[in-house]
Amino acid sequence: MTTEQQTRRIPPTLEEVAATAGVSRSTVSRVVNGSTQVSPEVLAAVTAAIEQLNYVPNRAARSLANRQTMAIALVVPEETTRFFGDPYFAAVVHGIAHAIESSDYVLNLQLASPFAPSAKMTKYLLGGNVDGAIVISHHSGDHFLATLGDTLPVVFGGRPLHPDEHNSYFVDVDNAAAAEMGTNHLIELGRKRIAIIAGPADMPAGMDRTDGWRRALQSAGLPQNLIVHGDFSMVSGARSMRELLDRDPELDAVFVASDLMATGAVSVLRERGRSIPGDVAVVGFDDSPAAIGGDIQLTTVHQPSMEMGEKMAEMLLRLLRGEPTEREWIMQTRMVMRESA
């Protein structure tokens, strides 16, 4: 019989490092934690010992002693398919992961349903298992997440639904202004029947973009009746476009609250024989890979998704270090002109 034993060598401890460096454990601890209160010679000796033994501090022991877990929860209150299906999230998570990468923290993935926080997650988040949390998108109705910030350092992606309800930290763009800009572009093109495929009505980003669209049309004295809500997915974009076309076959433009939905909308427009932007001009939102993945390159409102993720992580890191941090951080958007409008 072959030896199935995994010879998992037991890792060296602080104690051993101290012994081989000929100093006390306190001193090793100091150099490991970058204290300046160490003489150059000792520093060198300890560093050498660490190197030699290939020492890595034990996370659990450290956490127990200093009451920090060095873990951050990445809470995703979205359906898995939506989370993974939207390039917007990819960019945000990329930014978060990138910013965390250069810290000592690790990211604990917490997939959650949009509304019901599981008992396990509640316990986990409140049970001292993480030092902080990043909540990647906002829905109303999730009171637990909304008030999580009272108990734990939390930064949100997107503004809270009720600004007065709690003092959240968050990063966002001015969704209303951005949507107004996108809609104005359509207006400047001379379009008169400008529809919107809006986001979910229970999400601030969804509501605000709708407001921006409305504002632009109002200023221009154009009708604001052509509105259908999607859920940010491609299929909902297609479904919404069909409904819009059925309601007004003569519409000549559509502002879509996400590029992914715009992709779905575009395929329906072509299916129905509309030329883009000739018959119908379309402006998307996000400037995600979805905007350039299809047959027709989308004109869209760019938001710096990856940078937003980075900023979210940076804010949380500052909070965790006790450094002063702005409560909200609003990033710039801009029009990106391509083929569809």
Add this chain to the structure above:
Amino acid sequence: MTTEQQTRRIPPTLEEVAATAGVSRSTVSRVVNGSTQVSPEVLAAVTAAIEQLNYVPNRAARSLANRQTMAIALVVPEETTRFFGDPYFAAVVHGIAHAIESSDYVLNLQLASPFAPSAKMTKYLLGGNVDGAIVISHHSGDHFLATLGDTLPVVFGGRPLHPDEHNSYFVDVDNAAAAEMGTNHLIELGRKRIAIIAGPADMPAGMDRTDGWRRALQSAGLPQNLIVHGDFSMVSGARSMRELLDRDPELDAVFVASDLMATGAVSVLRERGRSIPGDVAVVGFDDSPAAIGGDIQLTTVHQPSMEMGEKMAEMLLRLLRGEPTEREWIMQTRMVMRESA
């Protein structure tokens, strides 16, 4: 000045539970860990105390004492955009998260580049920070991940590239047989010029599906010259389709190694005026949401992605518990007939 102090109440300890229940710490520990060696009365008393104090065991202390981290690394050796862009991964991660959810483990997300393991990740994985790892997809060239299983319990999504190199645990489908089945469907349709948009040549799944396509054509005495490699992304599917069409404008079928690539291929086929499946029949692979998201519903080879994720997690959980586990687990595939072939 308002009190900005976060009154973060300090959580109750085992000690306190013991005190209020009137027993020793050992006993509380036993009931917390589900030992049967406890009298009913004591069990009731302790349970009540836990309930009353809202006690949650301290993870760090526990880890330190029993040398388990209760954490599992979810290693994703893919570009972020690809990882998030492919519904296949969404399903796998969903399955993993679901299986882990009912355990006491948490999932540490480790986004990695396909080839270069970062120093931080290496340290993390090897530094005793996790009890095990799930590596979600396989590339050749990544020697570090390939041999990670020698040091840590690891289960892979997809077979290892060099079966002899190490005794990995993995779950997979028979990609070659599955691709052969898909290609045979095209052959039975009477198609004669059957191309393939293959996966990356450095991934077992890519290679095996190509082999299956080849095998089917060989058996049928059909030419195997129409092959182009994509990278499983939609845009690569589109690009590959263009190249294929340029090489043989008369091709009448294409087997595509993933639904996402098939989506890209379909849009190019329509762009070039080909009817589907009239002029060109297409068969995809995965049966992911991508297969039914587009204008034309894809006929495809179904693989049980979510179940594969669940199985991966279950295998790792068994390994961690020291329970006997099969080294490999091959799941069933099947044809799903829809519009495209």
Add this chain to the structure above:
DNA sequence: CTGAAAGCGCTTACAG
């Protein structure tokens, strides 16, 4: 079935 005691590997005042 239950408890006293040692130990897990760190950090952190406190002296010096």
Add this chain to the structure above:
DNA sequence: CTGAAAGCGCTTACAG
């Protein structure tokens, strides 16, 4: 600048 000592909150043989 450095060390001895206590303590973080658990688990786990070992007795009884």
